[in-house]
Amino acid sequence: MTYTDRQQKRAEIRAMFKSNVRRRLWVDKIVVGTVIVCALMAIIPLIWILGTAVYSGVPALNWEFLTGKPGAVGAGQISIGPAIQGTVIIIALTSLIGLPIGIMGGIYLSEYGGNSRFAKQIRFFMDVFMQVPSIVLGIFAFLAIVLTLGYYTVWAGAIALSFIMFPIVARSTEEALRMVPWTYREAGAALGLSKMVITLRIVLSQAKKGILTGVLLSISRVGGETAPLIMTILGSNIFFSGFDSSTDALPLRIWRLSLQPYDEARIAGWGAALTLVIIIFAIHLGVRYFFLRDKSGKGLRGVLRG
């Protein structure tokens, strides 16, 4: 092989290498471009939805709409006062049932259960239960409570929703408690405190930020839930009138309004949707701003994402 031959061979290889690299870089660019398009395709609907909610919902919003009693549809003013009131009541009752169970469950998983087999099973079933189709919980609450009592009641809805709430709260409480350094507990034990006192006074108070985050996010999840409410609180046109009659809730009202063929109903539906979205996003952004700003909070959000 002469010198020029070798030179030629080298040039060939170099050209091959160059074209190969060029191809690979192109493929890389195309993939990155595709990936950006993917993100846009997810973000655009979100912005579109929020934009429509604001655009179509704002005209409906006024004091009468938010607080008044709904009149006859197609004839006059539609109002979502009872729906807002019902949502507040139902969230309060749901929290009354769901929070104690959830927080105690979280305490068990973090402080007592540890890595025992029982605790692992409970953790597993909570994760699975979090994803159970929510309408099934509604059916259960209907069969167990509405059928037994003989009337629609806000308690049935609250119990169905508490089934959604307590696993979320339990898992996020567990994560929050685990972040409290072990030495704090040892310090408490060295002072001769019982485990209950250590848990309640030291660990819980250290983890309250994390627990509150989980609680608020679970409330925002529960507040938008519609399916289980259809057969438990039914919806009504009047303000809350006792625990033995049907109640209204915002998501339920939105659904009912969407079924009506009137333009007013559609505008009112968007007004109600905007109200609901504002409430839920306020909780989310508030949590984000006050609790999750500096820390990554990875474990916690990991739970809530599931």
Added chain:
Amino acid sequence: MAKQWFKRDEKEKKSLLSDKIFKFAAAAAGAYVLAVILIIVLQLGIESMPIWEEEGIGFITGTDWNPVPGRESFGAFPYILGTLITSAIALAIGFPLSIGIAMLVMIIPKKIGQPLGYLVELIEAVPSVVFGLWGLFVFRIYFRDLVEKPLHDMFGDSIFLFGGTPFGLDIMTASIILAIMIIPTISSISREVMMAVPQQQREAAYMLGSTTFEMFRMAIFPYSKTGLLGASMLGLGRAVGETMAVTMLIGNTTGLRAIPQSLFDSSQTMPSIIANEFIEASPVSLHPAALVGIGLILLAVGLSINVAAHFLVARMVKVNEGPIH
């Protein structure tokens, strides 16, 4: 002196007792979830007993749906099929998008990546009934005029998928809305799963001179495929159980008509038929039992999908460093 010792003993006993009670209460709250699952399954099983006795296995395979008293006949097959089809299409659309988002969040700087991830998470915070409202009043109209009608005009006669009459209330619209709704679930889990791939693997791939895409292909995907499968199944579980948005968009047909002939056909899913008919069902007929039976099937499907998904994800996140298997 002796008296004081005695007092302290009492106190300690008391605190021990309260300690025990507290521990018991905590354990009971933990075990609550097991009790709840058991009771729900039992309750649905017992209440749907009449329909299983009446129809037997035909309840799953039958296609009739007639709640008129005297001619009652119930078969859940169209709704099971509708659920599976919509969820499958939603997954087929949503999964690649979610993986793309997870990849993007991993490769762009944290300053942009975190807000982007949060924006995607916000999709999950939008209540499903608002998705439904948007789908019903806004998206459906555009989708029908800009996508469905042209496709139908061009391929309607030759490809059965695009047959039917595009109306907007059909499988395709419902599936697309579902796809958007499951994106946050899949993308956040799959990002977590891909993050669980040891840093050294990624660095090794970069060190060999690979581009970003090649790094994903060689170092991350082979490692995390189990977890990605699990993430997609979690999304599937979410799609299967989704009620409101689908109910508002799928057209809600019953019986044989609910078996879709094309993508532009209206149909019905298990959650949507429950949401539509549960309240109106006459308590003396078999109708409620049939709907509870559908609820039981839905619960079984949902639970099994999620159990499988959790095993897959847990296995992945636990994985330690080492060669790719």
